[in-house]
Amino acid sequence: MQPKTLCFLILGDPPTHLLLGRKKTGFGAGKVVGIGGGIEPGETPEAAAIRELAEETCVGVRPADLHPAGTVDFVFPARPSWSQFVHLYTATIWQGAPTESDEIVPTWAALDAIPYDQMWPDASHWLPRLLAGEPIHLRFTYAADCRTIAVVESV
Numbered sequence: 001m002q003p004k005t006l007c008f009l010i011l012g013d014p015p016t017h018l019l020l021g022r023k024k025t026g027f028g029a030g031k032v033v034g035i036g037g038g039i040e041p042g043e044t045p046e047a048a049a050i051r052e053l054a055e056e057t058c059v060g061v062r063p064a065d066l067h068p069a070g071t072v073d074f075v076f077p078a079r080p081s082w083s084q085f086v087h088l089y090t091a092t093i094w095q096g097a098p099t100e101s102d103e104i105v106p107t108w109a110a111l112d113a114i115p116y117d118q119m120w121p122d123a124s125h126w127l128p129r130l131l132a133g134e135p136i137h138l139r140f141t142y143a144a145d146c147r148t149i150a151v152v153e154s155v
Contacts, residue, residue, distance in 0.1 A: 005049040006034035007066070007089040008130065009059065009098075015111060018131065021056065021104035022118075027082065032118040035104060036086070045087035053094075056104040060095040067091065070136030072126055073155060078144045088136055121149055 009019035023033050035056050039048040046068075050061050069088040076082035098106035109115060111131060116124040122140040130136055141151040 002084070003039045003045065004036060004084050004086045005039060005045050005052060005089065006036035006086055007049040007053045007061070007091060008034055008069075009053075009061075009094055010090055010092050010131070011108060013092070015092075015131070017108040017110055018114065019057070019059075019098055019106055020109050020114070020119075021106045023104060025103055028120065031120060032107075032109075032115050033104075033120070034088075035106070039087075046089070049087065049089045056101050057106045058096055058099040058101070061091045061093070062095075065091050065093040069130050070138075071155075072122070072136060073139040074122065075139060075141040076146055077141065079146055082146065088130060090130065121147070122152075125149075125152060 011017040019035065020032050021035055023029050023031050035053050036049060037052040039045055046063055046066055049066060053059050053061055067090045069090050071088060072086045074084050100106065114127065126136050126138055137155050139153045139155045140149055142148065143150040
């Protein structure tokens, strides 16, 4: 299982909006997701988060402005190739404006109107906690239908 990253840009002080994206291709196509992707061999999770954010949205984040927020382990027993271990990050300082790429249509979501109904069902469990500044260390095991959460565990 290749480790992955997600990085959430948070706008406003106090925070008012979160950068999400509608996935255009690949795993999760059509869903609203965080911005991120795979960690390449020899790459740190932090470097991967910065690279993926730049590739998918044309936004630059300096390492000093990237804040670790925890990890989420997604387990799909019926489809092991979907399982992934994800490093979570946030940033409130960045360079550039989010721009559509081949993979993502970026969009700012108001914190009181996050489209959980268009996201993977686990997001409503952990994303509010991330936005509240809580460290996240969770495992979600999906049922055989690969759409329903069977087990949620702290790890």
